Amino acid sequence: MIPLSWYLFLSLILFTIGVLGVLIRRNAIVIFMCIELMLNSVNLALVGFSSYIGNEIGQMLVFFVLVVAAAEVSVGLAIIIAIFRNRLTVNIDEINLLKW
Amino acid sequence: MSLFDVAFYVLAFITVGSAIVVVSSRNIIYSAFALLFTFFGVAGLYVLLNADFIAVTQVLIYVGGILVLIIFGVMLTTKVFDVPVKTETLHVGPAIVVTGAIMGTLFGVILKTKWFDILNVQWDGTTKKIGERLMTDFLLPFEVASVVLLVALLGAVIIARRERVKS
Amino acid sequence: MLSEYLPIFILMIFALAFASVMVLSNRILGPKKPNPEKLSTYESGMEPIRTARDRFSVKFYLVAMLFIIFDIEIVFLYPWAVTFDKLGVLGYVEMFLFIFVLLVGYFYIIKKGALKWE
Numbered sequence: 001m002i003p004l005s006w007y008l009f010l011s012l013i014l015f016t017i018g019v020l021g022v023l024i025r026r027n028a029i030v031i032f033m034c035i036e037l038m039l040n041s042v043n044l045a046l047v048g049f050s051s052y053i054g055n056e057i058g059q060m061l062v063f064f065v066l067v068v069a070a071a072e073v074s075v076g077l078a079i080i081i082a083i084f085r086n087r088l089t090v091n092i093d094e095i096n097l098l099k100w
Numbered sequence: 101m102s103l104f105d106v107a108f109y110v111l112a113f114i115t116v117g118s119a120i121v122v123v124s125s126r127n128i129i130y131s132a133f134a135l136l137f138t139f140f141g142v143a144g145l146y147v148l149l150n151a152d153f154i155a156v157t158q159v160l161i162y163v164g165g166i167l168v169l170i171i172f173g174v175m176l177t178t179k180v181f182d183v184p185v186k187t188e189t190l191h192v193g194p195a196i197v198v199t200g201a202i203m204g205t206l207f208g209v210i211l212k213t214k215w216f217d218i219l220n221v222q223w224d225g226t227t228k229k230i231g232e233r234l235m236t237d238f239l240l241p242f243e244v245a246s247v248v249l250l251v252a253l254l255g256a257v258i259i260a261r262r263e264r265v266k267s
Numbered sequence: 268m269l270s271e272y273l274p275i276f277i278l279m280i281f282a283l284a285f286a287s288v289m290v291l292s293n294r295i296l297g298p299k300k301p302n303p304e305k306l307s308t309y310e311s312g313m314e315p316i317r318t319a320r321d322r323f324s325v326k327f328y329l330v331a332m333l334f335i336i337f338d339i340e341i342v343f344l345y346p347w348a349v350t351f352d353k354l355g356v357l358g359y360v361e362m363f364l365f366i367f368v369l370l371v372g373y374f375y376i377i378k379k380g381a382l383k384w385e
Contacts, residue, residue: 001102001104001105002104002105002108002148003215004215004216005210005211005215006108007145007149008210008215009207009210010112010115010116010145012203012206012207012210013116013119014115014116014119014138014142015202015206016199016202016203017116017119017120017122017123018119018123019198019199019202020123020195020196020199021122021123023191023194023195023198023199024123024191024192024195025123027128029128029170029173029174029177030122030123030128030131032170032173033122033131033132033135033170034122034123036135036162036166036170037119037122037123037135037138040138040139040142040162043142043154043158044142044145044146047145047146047149047151047154048149050149050151051149051150051151052215052216053216056226056229056230056233057233057238059151059153059154059226059230060230060233060234060238062154062157063157063230063234063245063342063343064241064245066157066161066339066342067245067248067249067339068248069161069162069166070161070165070166070249070252070335070336070338070339071248071249071251071252072252073166073169073170073335074169074252074253074256074332074335074336075252075255075256075259077169077170077172077173077256077328077332078255078256078257078259078260078328078332079259080173080177081173081176081177081259081260081325081328082259082260084176084177090177147272153345153346157342160338160342161335161338161339161342164338165331165334165335165338165339166335168331168334168335169328169331169332169335172327172328172331173328175327176325176328227345227346227349228346228349228350230346231345231346231347231348231349231350231351232350232353232354234343234346234347235347235350235354235357235358235361235362236354239361242343242361242365243361243364243365243368245343245365246340246364246365246366246368246369247368249336249339249340249368249369249372250368250369250371250372252336253332253333253336253369253372253375253376254372254375254376256329256332257329257332257333257375257376257379257381258379260325260328260329260332261325261329261379261381
């Protein structure tokens, strides 16, 4: 039988990989993927708690995370596409001005 | 070791392995496709946790929606000529220190806390319970979620279509 | 509980095995006599005139984005549909409010012409 802490460790590893990706990658779209990884790890922890305690609220919260993730991805990628149109780059080190 | 445990280890391996590929791959397309396996692995773990509806939702929204959107994002932002889909890394040293600190802290917290380690509160159909909660105790967040979706819809349409308005 | 997923598991293994057997047997058994005509992208079709690695039109992105928003709406509809008999009139009002808010956005993007493919 897998104890709850194993799911939490797995979630922790996923989250750490996501943080590391956000810090070391320079491509804005890869950074988006890493944010998705972090959101997924949080969802995993929520569902883990929910299942082990026997309470459905954790699973329900996952829906709200989903809503935020979808909103974030659709608006964020739209912004990246708009920036790419103007600057022809998605490297976040070159996108360091609020206005050009 | 039961079949259940084996399933957990396999899914955990798929999830973590492909997550590492997402972060470390130099080719952005490989990253996007590795993310597919991470999402499927997490969906499998949801199944192991008796969260059937969440697992289906994961496949439906993350794999069917968000990942497709990300791949479109990749295809929309490659250069017209001689696609440089490769991306470089930077500041690896400090990043590892920071993530190490985060990981160490959380690791200690998980290790020190006493968790309930018994699964099998018998779940029969999580969908109904989720629905009841959503429509009674969590009604306000539910309605606010629709406003969030509305704003995201309008914002993304306006930002992404700016080019057409100009021309 | 978990045994309910056994058919899905078997199906996945079967699909994986079937696909790999097909690809592998093609590679092992098939004769290989390549010539330039066979190796072209569309053997009897039109000549590709540009690189396939071009930038896509933003219209595809817009459709995918609209899909994801309404996808989430459907996901919220499902738990409601399972329990709506217990919720009574209030449940209807709640869900119609939710749908109405997204419907406003839907009419806005139609007015804006975001769904036109020209």
